[in-house]
Amino acid sequence: MNTSPVTLAQVAAAAGVSPSTVSRILNGSARVDDAKRQAVETAIAQLDYQPNAMAQGLARGRTMTIGVLTQDISSPFYNEILQGVEDGLVGTGFAPIFASGHWNADEEIQRLTMLARRPVDGLIVLTGAIPDDVLTGFAERVPMVTMGHRVVRDNAVYLQLDNEHAAYQATCHLLDLGHVAIAHIAGPPHMGDSTARLAGYQRALAERNIEFNPALVVQGDFRDDSGVVAVAQLLESRQHFTALFAANDQMAIGARLGFYRRGIRIPEDVSLIGFDDLPAASFCTPPLTTVRQPVYEIGFQSASALMRLLRGEKCDPIALPLTVVVRESTQRRRY
Template structure:
């Protein structure tokens, strides 16, 4: 059976082949009835575009490079879900690579994506320097999460982690807790440092002296959260609540507390950061700071598509465009009565 062409669609829809091409690219401003006629013809003829031919003609590969850190990260996967949802129906396909929080690996992966002739790059957080971002953007447009840079060829969006750390700690203080421990994320990760600053600011604002013995290093993963509990308990440190740098850390902390005979929230209240999908189903369900992970993925993808298509980008701060941080209260916290 002969494969349908743009000319076949044009004849069936009663429009020109150039109009069909523009509608398929999403760049045509035509009457709604013409658009519907073309869409119906595409379905009737089961049209499948020749992507190789389109690439040669337009100079576009219709692929977008995506740099994440770990393929098994629930945080990155939630952001990637926002990216994929946005790309549905656009003709663009993501190529995903991992950087493992290693600046050298990240640069190698980004250069690999550029060598594959991607039309643009999305960075779902990482350690690439602003200077490197600017240099790479001379070859392809880039949109990144976790950075503070906006040029003609590089756009970025960043969550206010310091505010989130303050909100989490302030919430525990308002419940009556004073001895609040904090399990920090990766030592060289900006978000971890900012959340620690927010934790300290909340204590200071409540007139509580910062106790470095209640701050334990984690790694943004379950293993680190579990190990941090052992450090706290074995060290005889007094605490009634814990603010974890992210939800994955909190999952590990939940297990660690149980292993030491402590109940959440009866003995220890626990707060995470992210509001990952599993946090609704942890035991007990986790109180956490909700940040717009999925929405950030959507915004990253929309911004990159606009840059590729030459549309003017709205120069707004991320906090004006995305939902604000909020505390999602569940069953892992309660008022302190001790």
Template sequence: MFIYACSLYPLVDCVLKQRDDLNSFNMPGFRPPSLRARGVNSATPVTRNTVAARAGVSTAVVSYVLNNGPRPVAAETRDKVLRAIAEMGYRPNTVARALRSRRTMTLGLLVPDSSNPYFAELAKALEDSAFDKGYALLMANSSNDAERELSQLRALVARQVDGLLVVRTGATGSLQAEVPEDTPLVLLDRAIDRDVFSSVTADNFGGARAGVEHLISHGHHRIGCISGPADLPAARDRERGWAAALSDAKLQADEELVFRSPFSREGGYFAAQSLLALSSRPTAVFASSDLQAVGALRACHEAGLRIPEDIAVVSFDGTLESEFTWPPLTVVQQSIYALAQL
């Protein structure tokens, strides 16, 4: 193990330097790890053939053990192969395997903001689901930037992932020209290219309407809406759900009660401040995301308002973060793990 005296930033540079040092063997006191003590000739590459020879089995049997099939292997024979693999330090050549099978057993995930708790939880759920199916997950972040989105998508395609899972930015351009025909792509959360690609989204309209109906059932008639960016279909659908619930209850969906902001804590904070500054402020707020609601809670606390006694807040998402605010948020919860299984 090598310990570097690196500052926290830039960690990527530290990792790349360590890789270069390992490749060139120029680190002070570095010696290539010796296999001789384990009875392995370090001059000979450890391959599937040498493992088979060490275990006294055929290369086909080694393949069956590594791939858990397709043919069964006796427990005693399996143990011999695994012991030989451990003793020789054998690592399967995944690149060669991918060339033979034309599958890399990797999936690419592209999200707009990996620091957003919703996308972090979604990535974890997708990674768990992929792992259960024998796949690794590569994640990239577009940082809500359309050009970076295309660049990251091209990088994932260049790594020959077996499939792509994409949460779009607000960009309206099609991704069709960027994705090979034999690479499946599924849109998540924001179905901007739904006529071209398969998509899995929540019922944003119905969920938002249910959240606002909950507030109406508690006697609130003037309900503000912290909506998301207008170029995102999910944000527009949630705003429409807010308006539909008010209309169904014969209440006014007043435009002055709608403030659109990024799906962020800061966005929710400033939008809530604007709502609270109205001459006739709302008695309840529907926030289109948990992060916006967290910012709204701060604005309410700073204004000296008690929740829910003075003002009620309901949000859309239901991430773990919503359970640890004070008070805990009332939420319309998306079933992230159910979405990941689809």
């Protein structure tokens, strides 16, 4: 049995046209009569010819690659998004190239510059510390989809995620359970997601006439180990609190370990809530109350939006919902 791939020359011979005519029809640059076009399409179907996507892209002046700037490719949060990006590109002929910025603006700019010089046909930027005006400069050269940045250009689109309101809702959940002294583990201070979540926490306290206590806010870096360290800092400060809101699930899971090592029970002694709803959140002991982000959908929608931009279609900002998911790590305050 012959399993060799069908060639363009074989399609041309079956259709009774030249190979260059087949190539131009596939690339959309040929002006031929309907009979020839039909003959080529029939030959492609009968022979099950699979065009070389890369070759077609190069013929159109494209590399068929998409640059994706993440913060940490090993992070479970970004890992889920990147899976969505890959699935969103299935069947398009485009392949992603991933790069990590490690929450450092200078490193992110270096990675974006590297991707743009390859060059890639489009960029997806997932949060990060790069100023919006710098990203706008990149968007002037290449189509771009951003998360956590508001880049307004004809060839750019951004995903709208209301982190401030979601953090407000998370804090209100704890307040509704009777908690007044609520600690917060914040994310990196130079990132918009972190500052928005801190602002939502502060707004919820202010609306209930609870004075904001800066000593109950500890700095983290979105990694698990910073949650462990933050809990140690809070306990050593001897500040009283009955609930803790961590700015992401990884820090919440780290905090859970920190409490366990001190003999503090969740939720009997301290109620705990995170942000993201990573797969691991459902399997914590106890399962973690958190804010659900449509993490996979973020990646899938980013890839789909970029494909629309590359087709020259107008693409409006994409709003994605964030909701509180209540599990067993929070309970009513014991008086």
